[in-house]
Amino acid sequence: MNQETGTGSRRKILSIQSRLVCGYVGNNIAELAIQLYGLDVISFPTVLFSTHTGISRIYGSAINKPLFDELIEGIKAINVIKDINNMITGYIGAPEIVESSASFIKHIKEQFPDRLYICDPVMGDFDQGMYVSDEVAESIEQHLLPISDILTPNHYELKRLLRSDADTIDSILEAVMSHPVLSSKKIVVTGCILKDTPVDVVDMLVIQDGRIERVSSPKVDIAMVGAGDLFTAVVSVQMAKGADLLKATHVASETLYRSLIYSKERNCREMNSECLLNCIER
Numbered sequence: 001m002n003q004e005t006g007t008g009s010r011r012k013i014l015s016i017q018s019r020l021v022c023g024y025v026g027n028n029i030a031e032l033a034i035q036l037y038g039l040d041v042i043s044f045p046t047v048l049f050s051t052h053t054g055i056s057r058i059y060g061s062a063i064n065k066p067l068f069d070e071l072i073e074g075i076k077a078i079n080v081i082k083d084i085n086n087m088i089t090g091y092i093g094a095p096e097i098v099e100s101s102a103s104f105i106k107h108i109k110e111q112f113p114d115r116l117y118i119c120d121p122v123m124g125d126f127d128q129g130m131y132v133s134d135e136v137a138e139s140i141e142q143h144l145l146p147i148s149d150i151l152t153p154n155h156y157e158l159k160r161l162l163r164s165d166a167d168t169i170d171s172i173l174e175a176v177m178s179h180p181v182l183s184s185k186k187i188v189v190t191g192c193i194l195k196d197t198p199v200d201v202v203d204m205l206v207i208q209d210g211r212i213e214r215v216s217s218p219k220v221d222i223a224m225v226g227a228g229d230l231f232t233a234v235v236s237v238q239m240a241k242g243a244d245l246l247k248a249t250h251v252a253s254e255t256l257y258r259s260l261i262y263s264k265e266r267n268c269r270e271m272n273s274e275c276l277l278n279c280i281e282r
Helices: 027-036 065-077 095-111 134-147 155-162 169-178 227-240 245-265 273-279
Strands: 012-020 040-049 060-062 084-089 116-119 186-192 201-208 211-218
Touching (some): 012 027, 012 227, 027 227, 040 065, 065 095, 084 095, 084 227, 095 134, 116 134, 116 227, 134 155, 155 186, 169 211, 211 245, 227 245, 245 273
Parallel strands (some): 012 084, 084 116
Antiparallel strands (some): 186 201, 201 211
């Protein structure tokens, strides 16, 4: 057992999400955060874009299925799956890549049922609305949600998954517990805007075992891409190190808060390597 991380020989996190030529979202930020904690990443790109989708014009495209599937076969061939501690998925730009990702995760879980799969069902947010197609969103619900152990949607995405405008603790819990898939999952909801959320606070909800626990932090007045990707990456690392979900959420929330403050004080448009080096506490 590694004394520093508590991960033993399982020191790799599988991360399936976007890849940018320039910028810090998706695997660009998740990889760096995970590596700064001393773990390694098996990184699959779902799209290859010049910059993040918040830029007015982007270049690039979704990774095609034959290439994605070939990369999966390459990883299977080198016998590293046994070293995976947990798995995360984020932004996926095409439904066929959702299906290939689900098939790969199932393959891993068949061999190692104790490997956690953390699904960030990236679909949209309150500011931009949906930024994946309906086909991708439906594929996520059909193929990824059922095999996930933990979900990390934002409040907008949770509302879509539940087909509900629930905005109180009680109504959210009732809607989750009535859902045929989500009722059996552990869920961390980020960026919650509840009826009783103060204007200067950001709420997160940890939903598990039929109850909700609230994790609140001061609101930082900055719009920052990659925040959810960083959050899920830190949760995955903390759970790999042996933390329970509530503890992992607290650590990830605190890390994200420090990163946002650091970026705002320096007028950064995106988080970057200097930010993570100064804000991740190892």
